[in-house]
Amino acid sequence: MKHSNAKVGIIGGGLAGIYTAYLLQKNGISFQLLEAKPFLGGRIYGEVTQSDGYKVDLGPSWIFPHQHKIQQLVQTLGLKLVDQFNQGDALFQRNANETPQQVSGQAPPPMYRIAGGTTQLIETLAERIPSKHIALDTTVSKLEFDGECWGAYTSSMQDQECSRSLQFEHIVIAMPPRIAADKLTLSSIFASQLSPTDKPEINATSLEKLLHKFTSTPTWMSAQAKFVVIYKTPFWRERGLSGQAFSHVGPMVEIHDASHEDESGKSVYALFGFIGVPFPQRQQISTEAMNKACTAQLVALYGKDASEYLQTYIKDWGTDSLITSVLDQTQASSHPQIELRSEEAWLSQVKLHLATSEFAQSEAGYMEGAIIAAQNVVNQLVSDRF
Ligand SMILES: Cc1cc2nc3c(=O)[nH]c(=O)nc-3n(C[C@H](O)[C@H](O)[C@H](O)COP(=O)(O)OP(=O)(O)OC[C@H]3O[C@@H](n4cnc5c(N)ncnc54)[C@H](O)[C@@H]3O)c2cc1C
Known part of the structure; x- marks a missing residue:
């Protein structure tokens, strides 16, 4: 073992992983971040537009006022809402x-977006972390x-064949709990390496209970699919429309303005929709057919102007096996909630920490x-140091 x-x-x-790394760096605690994909961001993901290099959000867009x-x-990172x-x-x-039907007074509650796209958050955090502490294309099994x-x-x-092993004092799980339960082998250690007398509260049953809680915790938005379309002009705005639409017809059930304008006058005009299928x-359904159905829906809503788009994007999160489990693919979407009070003491004793959004207390x-x-x-890790 290395x-x-x-x-x-x-x-x-x-x-969660990259913010943990950023805070550890600030606190002078050494770390190595291991990410399975060849890029950072997880559910925060954007694709670059051909016209001006702006990244459209295919994952999260909104930050709520509270x-x-x-x-x-x-x-703090010098970004703007x-x-x-x-x-x-x-x-x-x-x-x-x-x-x-055109409906007045339906404005959504105020919400914010990050100027330049949500991926700015990941890119700016990553710039503050020395790259030698980040290993991409590294799956922990x-x-x-x-x-x-x-x-x-x-x-x-x-190189699937080549397996390396690294040794750490503490482990931070910053991957979706269901993916951890499905893809990470944790059990053998407790069964084979710890005798019940060594650590009485850690045994196969407590681990089984923890993994059961992981499996019961849905990964928020993971089975969603998002469609984004870029236009030359915001023709809907010019007609007194917000770009917001709700549909019982589909394939998109909810549509919003996803345009971006910066202070220098550079702009990208876009709509995005959540696919309800x-x-x-x-x-x-093939991606091509879904693309056609989404653009046809926009023409039905907004008329001929909507057919003159510059570019379209679809991200089906359901097919991302590092984010979405089979249960997420098949169960109705629900808010994650995990109660870990009975595990707190032994998790801390074995220095296993849980940082993914689904583990947050609020x-x-x-x-x-x-x-x-x-x-x-990071608060736990900082207090552990002293
Ligand atoms: C379509 C969509 C819309 C959303 N809209 C909003 C919104 O408007 N507002 C909002 O607040 N939130 C929204 N969310 C949720 C938001 O994206 C998440 O809360 C947040 O990004 C979670 O970050 P995380 O780091 O906890 O987990 P993730 O982003 O899921 O990161 C987990 C990481 O672990 C990696 N990984 C998995 N397995 C392994 C392994 N074995 N070894 C190494 N690495 C591994 C994955 O590749 C991934 O990079 C949305 C999500 C989606 C998908």
């Missing part, structure tokens, strides 16, 4: 044979505790939750 020079191993490079911690972080555009009427598409330290067994996508049915599932959970873990 001894890592780092004290803490962080598994997962989404917002979510102060993430607002504070955005400010902008209001979600909501001026004008909304449209309601009741059925395919009726003209969509097994964790083994020897009573003192954790062995993390990793493999890379390019459940994952199992989406599997039967705002679980949201970006705010990722900040809360990561901060909580």
Whole structure:
């Protein structure tokens, strides 16, 4: 087993993992972040537009007014919040044979977006972390505790055969709990390496209970699919429409303005929609056909102008096996809630920490939750140092 020079191993490079890394760096605690994908961000993901290099958000867009911690972080990093555009009427598409209804006074509650896109948050945090502490394309498949330290067994996508192992004093799980339950082997260590007398409260039953709680915790928004379309002009705004639409027809059930304008006058005009077709049915439809159906729906809502788009994007999160489990694909979406009071003591004893958004005591599932959970873990690690 290779001894890592780092004290803490962080598994997962989404917002929770990278924010944990950022805080550990600030506190002078050594760490190594291990991310399975070849890029950081997890559910925060954007694709670059051909026209101007702006990244459209295919994961989260919104920060809510009561979510102060993430607002504070955005400010600290020198990024800016902008209001979600909501001026004008909304449209309601009741059925395919009726003209969509224009509804006044339906403005969504005030919400913020990060100027330049949510990926700015990940990119700006990553700039503040030395790259040698981040290992991309590194999947952790097994964790083994020897009573003192954790062995993390990793493999890379390019070389599935080659398995390395690194040793850390502390492990931070920053991957979705259901993916951890499905893909990480944790059990053998407790059964084989710790005798019940060594650590009486840690045994196969307590681990089984923990993994059961992981499996029962849905990964927020993980089975969603998002469609984004770029236009030359915001023709809906010019007609007094907010870009917000609700539909009983589909495939999109909810549509919003996703435009971006910066102070230098650079702008991208866009709409985005949540596709309401459940994952199992989406599997039967090609991306091309879904794309066609989404653009046709926009023409039905907004008229001919909507057919003159510059670019479209679809991200089906249901197919992302590092985020979405089979249960997420098949069960109705619900807010995550996990109660870990009975596990707290032994988790702390074995130096296993839980930082993913789903583990947060409030705002679980949201970006705010990722900040809360990561901060909580780093507070524990800082207090452990003294
Ligand atoms: C379509 C969509 C819309 C959303 N909208 C909003 C919104 O408007 N507002 C909001 O607040 N939140 C929203 N969310 C939720 C938000 O994206 C999440 O709360 C947040 O990004 C979670 O970050 P995280 O780091 O906790 O987890 P994740 O982003 O899931 O990161 C987990 C990371 O672990 C990695 N990983 C998995 N397995 C392994 C392994 N074995 N080894 C190494 N690495 C591994 C994954 O590749 C991933 O990078 C949305 C999510 C989606 C998908």
